[in-house]
Amino acid sequence: MFVLHGLLLEVAVMSAPLISLHRCCQRAAVLLVARRHWGSSSASPPSLVSRSLDFLARRFYDVEALLNWKSRIGKDQLRKKNLYYGYTHKLYGPDIASAYYILNLGGGFRFVGQSEWFRADSRGKFNWDFLNYKDTPVEEVDMSHTIINYVGLSNLERQPLRTLKVQGCPEVDDWFLAGLHKFQDSLEELDISHCPRITVGGLAALRNLRELKHLNVSSLPRISSPALVIILLEEMLPQCQITAHGYDLSQPQVGGEKPEERLEAEG
Numbered sequence: 001m002f003v004l005h006g007l008l009l010e011v012a013v014m015s016a017p018l019i020s021l022h023r024c025c026q027r028a029a030v031l032l033v034a035r036r037h038w039g040s041s042s043a044s045p046p047s048l049v050s051r052s053l054d055f056l057a058r059r060f061y062d063v064e065a066l067l068n069w070k071s072r073i074g075k076d077q078l079r080k081k082n083l084y085y086g087y088t089h090k091l092y093g094p095d096i097a098s099a100y101y102i103l104n105l106g107g108g109f110r111f112v113g114q115s116e117w118f119r120a121d122s123r124g125k126f127n128w129d130f131l132n133y134k135d136t137p138v139e140e141v142d143m144s145h146t147i148i149n150y151v152g153l154s155n156l157e158r159q160p161l162r163t164l165k166v167q168g169c170p171e172v173d174d175w176f177l178a179g180l181h182k183f184q185d186s187l188e189e190l191d192i193s194h195c196p197r198i199t200v201g202g203l204a205a206l207r208n209l210r211e212l213k214h215l216n217v218s219s220l221p222r223i224s225s226p227a228l229v230i231i232l233l234e235e236m237l238p239q240c241q242i243t244a245h246g247y248d249l250s251q252p253q254v255g256g257e258k259p260e261e262r263l264e265a266e267g
Protein backbone atom coordinates (compact mmCIF):
# COMPACT_ATOMS: atom_id res chain seq x y z
CA MET A 1 0.00 0.00 0.00
CA PHE A 2 2.73 2.44 0.99
CA VAL A 3 4.74 1.42 -2.00
CA LEU A 4 1.76 2.03 -4.24
CA HIS A 5 1.23 5.48 -2.73
CA GLY A 6 4.87 6.28 -3.34
CA LEU A 7 4.53 5.22 -6.95
CA LEU A 8 1.42 7.30 -7.46
CA LEU A 9 3.14 10.34 -6.00
CA GLU A 10 6.12 9.79 -8.19
CA VAL A 11 3.92 9.38 -11.23
CA ALA A 12 2.11 12.61 -10.41
CA VAL A 13 5.37 14.52 -9.98
CA MET A 14 6.95 13.41 -13.23
CA SER A 15 7.07 16.39 -15.50
CA ALA A 16 8.71 15.05 -18.62
CA PRO A 17 6.18 12.51 -19.87
CA LEU A 18 8.23 11.35 -22.83
CA ILE A 19 11.25 10.43 -20.75
CA SER A 20 9.26 8.85 -17.97
CA LEU A 21 6.71 7.06 -20.12
CA HIS A 22 8.84 3.98 -20.46
CA ARG A 23 9.27 3.61 -16.70
CA CYS A 24 5.60 4.25 -16.15
CA CYS A 25 4.66 1.61 -18.69
CA GLN A 26 6.88 -0.87 -16.95
CA ARG A 27 5.32 -0.02 -13.60
CA ALA A 28 1.81 -0.09 -14.93
CA ALA A 29 2.55 -3.54 -16.33
CA VAL A 30 3.93 -4.69 -12.97
CA LEU A 31 0.91 -3.26 -11.20
CA LEU A 32 -1.48 -4.93 -13.61
CA VAL A 33 0.23 -8.24 -12.93
CA ALA A 34 -0.05 -7.48 -9.22
CA ARG A 35 -3.75 -6.76 -9.62
CA ARG A 36 -4.31 -10.06 -11.33
CA HIS A 37 -2.50 -11.73 -8.46
CA TRP A 38 -4.65 -9.94 -5.86
CA GLY A 39 -7.74 -10.72 -7.83
CA SER A 40 -7.08 -14.44 -7.66
CA SER A 41 -5.78 -14.64 -4.09
CA SER A 42 -8.19 -12.38 -2.18
CA ALA A 43 -11.89 -12.01 -2.81
CA SER A 44 -12.20 -8.20 -2.45
CA PRO A 45 -9.11 -6.06 -3.18
CA PRO A 46 -9.13 -2.55 -1.60
CA SER A 47 -11.14 -0.28 -3.81
CA LEU A 48 -8.52 2.49 -3.72
CA VAL A 49 -5.96 0.11 -5.12
CA SER A 50 -8.23 -1.02 -7.87
CA ARG A 51 -9.21 2.55 -8.73
CA SER A 52 -5.57 3.63 -8.75
CA LEU A 53 -4.69 0.74 -10.98
CA ASP A 54 -7.47 1.58 -13.39
CA PHE A 55 -6.25 5.15 -13.45
CA LEU A 56 -2.68 4.05 -14.15
CA ALA A 57 -3.81 1.58 -16.74
CA ARG A 58 -5.90 4.17 -18.55
CA ARG A 59 -3.22 6.76 -18.34
CA PHE A 60 -0.08 4.87 -19.22
CA TYR A 61 -0.80 1.36 -20.39
CA ASP A 62 -2.27 2.59 -23.55
CA VAL A 63 -1.70 0.40 -26.57
CA GLU A 64 -1.32 3.30 -28.91
CA ALA A 65 1.33 4.91 -26.72
CA LEU A 66 3.29 1.69 -26.80
CA LEU A 67 2.99 1.44 -30.56
CA ASN A 68 4.12 5.03 -30.99
CA TRP A 69 6.88 4.66 -28.47
CA LYS A 70 9.55 3.53 -30.85
CA SER A 71 8.79 6.06 -33.55
CA ARG A 72 8.72 8.88 -30.98
CA ILE A 73 12.08 7.85 -29.62
CA GLY A 74 13.33 7.74 -33.20
CA LYS A 75 12.14 11.29 -33.89
CA ASP A 76 13.62 12.56 -30.66
CA GLN A 77 16.95 10.96 -31.54
CA LEU A 78 16.80 12.44 -35.01
CA ARG A 79 16.20 15.92 -33.62
CA LYS A 80 18.82 15.69 -30.87
CA LYS A 81 21.53 14.19 -33.02
CA ASN A 82 21.12 16.84 -35.70
CA LEU A 83 20.99 19.83 -33.34
CA TYR A 84 23.55 22.54 -33.78
CA TYR A 85 26.67 21.61 -31.80
CA GLY A 86 27.03 25.09 -30.33
CA TYR A 87 28.68 24.01 -27.11
CA THR A 88 31.42 22.01 -28.80
CA HIS A 89 31.84 24.85 -31.26
CA LYS A 90 32.40 27.38 -28.48
CA LEU A 91 34.83 25.13 -26.65
CA TYR A 92 36.84 23.61 -29.52
CA GLY A 93 36.01 25.65 -32.60
CA PRO A 94 33.99 24.85 -35.73
CA ASP A 95 36.24 22.10 -37.10
CA ILE A 96 36.12 19.89 -34.03
CA ALA A 97 32.39 20.56 -33.71
CA SER A 98 31.85 19.31 -37.27
CA ALA A 99 34.08 16.29 -36.67
CA TYR A 100 32.24 15.41 -33.49
CA TYR A 101 28.86 15.77 -35.16
CA ILE A 102 29.91 13.44 -38.01
CA LEU A 103 31.27 10.73 -35.70
CA ASN A 104 28.30 10.99 -33.37
CA LEU A 105 25.96 10.30 -36.25
CA GLY A 106 27.99 7.27 -37.30
CA GLY A 107 29.73 8.85 -40.29
CA GLY A 108 33.33 9.33 -41.34
CA PHE A 109 35.56 12.18 -42.50
CA ARG A 110 39.06 13.22 -43.52
CA PHE A 111 40.80 16.41 -42.40
CA VAL A 112 42.58 18.66 -44.91
CA GLY A 113 46.22 17.54 -45.23
CA GLN A 114 45.65 14.11 -43.62
CA SER A 115 45.41 10.82 -45.45
CA GLU A 116 43.62 8.81 -42.75
CA TRP A 117 39.89 8.80 -42.26
CA PHE A 118 38.17 9.00 -38.91
CA ARG A 119 35.13 6.77 -38.72
CA ALA A 120 32.61 5.54 -36.19
CA ASP A 121 32.52 1.73 -36.07
CA SER A 122 29.34 -0.29 -36.53
CA ARG A 123 28.45 0.13 -32.85
CA GLY A 124 28.91 3.91 -33.03
CA LYS A 125 32.23 3.91 -31.14
CA PHE A 126 35.07 6.14 -32.34
CA ASN A 127 38.60 7.26 -31.62
CA TRP A 128 38.84 10.63 -29.85
CA ASP A 129 42.20 11.55 -31.45
CA PHE A 130 40.31 13.95 -33.69
CA LEU A 131 40.43 16.40 -30.77
CA ASN A 132 44.12 16.95 -31.59
CA TYR A 133 43.24 18.53 -34.93
CA LYS A 134 41.93 21.85 -33.70
CA ASP A 135 41.76 24.42 -36.53
CA THR A 136 42.08 21.78 -39.25
CA PRO A 137 39.09 21.89 -41.60
CA VAL A 138 37.28 18.78 -42.80
CA GLU A 139 37.34 18.23 -46.55
CA GLU A 140 35.81 14.80 -47.18
CA VAL A 141 32.69 13.53 -45.46
CA ASP A 142 30.88 10.20 -45.72
CA MET A 143 27.49 10.25 -43.98
CA SER A 144 26.09 7.25 -45.86
CA HIS A 145 23.25 5.41 -44.10
CA THR A 146 23.04 7.95 -41.27
CA ILE A 147 20.11 10.11 -40.15
CA ILE A 148 21.71 13.38 -41.27
CA ASN A 149 19.04 15.93 -42.23
CA TYR A 150 18.67 19.54 -43.31
CA VAL A 151 19.10 20.85 -39.76
CA GLY A 152 22.23 18.77 -39.19
CA LEU A 153 23.81 20.22 -42.31
CA SER A 154 24.42 23.44 -40.37
CA ASN A 155 27.07 21.53 -38.39
CA LEU A 156 29.11 21.22 -41.59
CA GLU A 157 28.55 24.61 -43.16
CA ARG A 158 31.90 26.12 -42.14
CA GLN A 159 33.83 23.33 -43.78
CA PRO A 160 35.28 23.63 -47.29
CA LEU A 161 33.78 20.26 -48.26
CA ARG A 162 35.25 18.75 -51.39
CA THR A 163 33.35 15.45 -51.27
CA LEU A 164 30.09 14.50 -49.60
CA LYS A 165 28.50 11.05 -49.60
CA VAL A 166 24.97 10.61 -48.29
CA GLN A 167 24.20 7.24 -49.85
CA GLY A 168 20.95 5.70 -48.59
CA CYS A 169 20.12 8.43 -46.07
CA PRO A 170 16.43 8.33 -45.11
CA GLU A 171 16.24 12.00 -44.06
CA VAL A 172 18.04 13.54 -47.03
CA ASP A 173 15.33 15.39 -48.97
CA ASP A 174 14.94 18.27 -51.41
CA TRP A 175 15.50 20.82 -48.62
CA PHE A 176 18.79 19.17 -47.84
CA LEU A 177 19.89 19.41 -51.47
CA ALA A 178 18.86 23.08 -51.57
CA GLY A 179 21.02 23.64 -48.46
CA LEU A 180 24.12 22.36 -50.27
CA HIS A 181 24.59 25.77 -51.90
CA LYS A 182 26.70 26.56 -48.79
CA PHE A 183 29.39 24.40 -50.38
CA GLN A 184 29.06 25.77 -53.89
CA ASP A 185 32.65 27.04 -54.01
CA SER A 186 34.26 23.78 -52.88
CA LEU A 187 32.08 20.73 -53.51
CA GLU A 188 33.45 18.54 -56.30
CA GLU A 189 31.88 15.14 -55.58
CA LEU A 190 28.39 14.39 -54.37
CA ASP A 191 26.80 10.97 -53.92
CA ILE A 192 23.06 11.03 -53.18
CA SER A 193 22.29 7.52 -54.47
CA HIS A 194 19.58 5.42 -52.80
CA CYS A 195 18.03 8.40 -50.97
CA PRO A 196 14.32 7.60 -50.80
CA ARG A 197 13.00 11.17 -50.43
CA ILE A 198 14.75 13.02 -53.23
CA THR A 199 12.55 14.25 -56.10
CA VAL A 200 13.26 16.06 -59.36
CA GLY A 201 12.66 19.38 -57.60
CA GLY A 202 15.56 18.75 -55.27
CA LEU A 203 17.88 17.82 -58.12
CA ALA A 204 17.14 21.15 -59.78
CA ALA A 205 18.59 22.91 -56.72
CA LEU A 206 22.00 21.38 -57.49
CA ARG A 207 22.55 23.83 -60.34
CA ASN A 208 24.27 26.17 -57.83
CA LEU A 209 27.10 23.69 -57.34
CA ARG A 210 29.35 25.11 -60.01
CA GLU A 211 32.50 23.20 -58.95
CA LEU A 212 30.80 19.80 -59.06
CA LYS A 213 32.72 17.22 -61.12
CA HIS A 214 31.03 13.96 -60.09
CA LEU A 215 27.41 13.44 -59.16
CA ASN A 216 25.94 10.04 -58.30
CA VAL A 217 22.15 9.91 -58.61
CA SER A 218 21.84 6.11 -58.83
CA SER A 219 18.70 4.33 -57.61
CA LEU A 220 16.53 7.26 -56.53
CA PRO A 221 13.11 5.63 -56.14
CA ARG A 222 11.09 8.84 -56.58
CA ILE A 223 12.52 9.74 -59.97
CA SER A 224 9.91 8.57 -62.44
CA SER A 225 11.51 9.59 -65.76
CA PRO A 226 15.19 8.88 -65.17
CA ALA A 227 16.31 9.19 -68.80
CA LEU A 228 14.86 12.67 -69.05
CA VAL A 229 16.19 13.70 -65.65
CA ILE A 230 19.70 12.58 -66.55
CA ILE A 231 19.60 14.67 -69.72
CA LEU A 232 18.40 17.68 -67.75
CA LEU A 233 21.15 17.21 -65.15
CA GLU A 234 23.77 17.02 -67.88
CA GLU A 235 22.47 20.26 -69.36
CA MET A 236 22.37 21.92 -65.97
CA LEU A 237 25.87 20.82 -64.91
CA PRO A 238 27.87 20.58 -68.16
CA GLN A 239 31.22 20.22 -66.38
CA CYS A 240 29.98 17.35 -64.20
CA GLN A 241 30.05 13.59 -64.78
CA ILE A 242 26.69 12.07 -63.86
CA THR A 243 26.52 8.49 -62.59
CA ALA A 244 23.06 6.94 -62.73
CA HIS A 245 22.85 3.18 -62.19
CA GLY A 246 19.82 1.25 -61.09
CA TYR A 247 17.33 2.63 -63.61
CA ASP A 248 15.65 0.69 -66.35
CA LEU A 249 16.20 3.08 -69.25
CA SER A 250 14.99 0.58 -71.85
CA GLN A 251 11.33 0.88 -70.77
CA PRO A 252 9.12 3.58 -72.27
CA GLN A 253 9.11 6.50 -69.86
CA VAL A 254 6.20 7.57 -67.69
CA GLY A 255 6.35 10.96 -69.40
CA GLY A 256 5.05 9.23 -72.54
CA GLU A 257 7.68 10.17 -75.09
CA LYS A 258 8.21 7.74 -77.97
CA PRO A 259 11.24 5.45 -77.90
CA GLU A 260 12.71 6.95 -81.11
CA GLU A 261 12.62 10.38 -79.58
CA ARG A 262 14.45 9.17 -76.52
CA LEU A 263 17.13 7.45 -78.58
CA GLU A 264 17.67 10.64 -80.46
CA ALA A 265 17.95 12.62 -77.28
CA GLU A 266 20.41 10.16 -75.75
CA GLY A 267 22.57 9.96 -78.88
Ligand SMILES: *[C@@H]1O[C@H](CO)[C@@H](O)[C@H](O)[C@H]1NC(C)=O
Binds near residue numbers: 167
Ligand atom coordinates in the same frame (compact mmCIF):
# COMPACT_ATOMS: atom_id res chain seq x y z
C1 LIG B 1 27.09 5.38 -57.30
O1 LIG B 1 26.16 4.84 -56.38
C2 LIG B 1 25.98 3.45 -56.49
C3 LIG B 1 24.87 3.06 -55.55
O2 LIG B 1 25.05 3.56 -54.28
C4 LIG B 1 27.29 2.74 -56.19
O3 LIG B 1 27.12 1.35 -56.28
C5 LIG B 1 28.33 3.21 -57.16
O4 LIG B 1 29.58 2.63 -56.82
C6 LIG B 1 28.45 4.72 -57.14
N1 LIG B 1 29.34 5.13 -58.22
C7 LIG B 1 30.28 6.06 -58.09
C8 LIG B 1 31.09 6.37 -59.27
O5 LIG B 1 30.46 6.63 -57.03
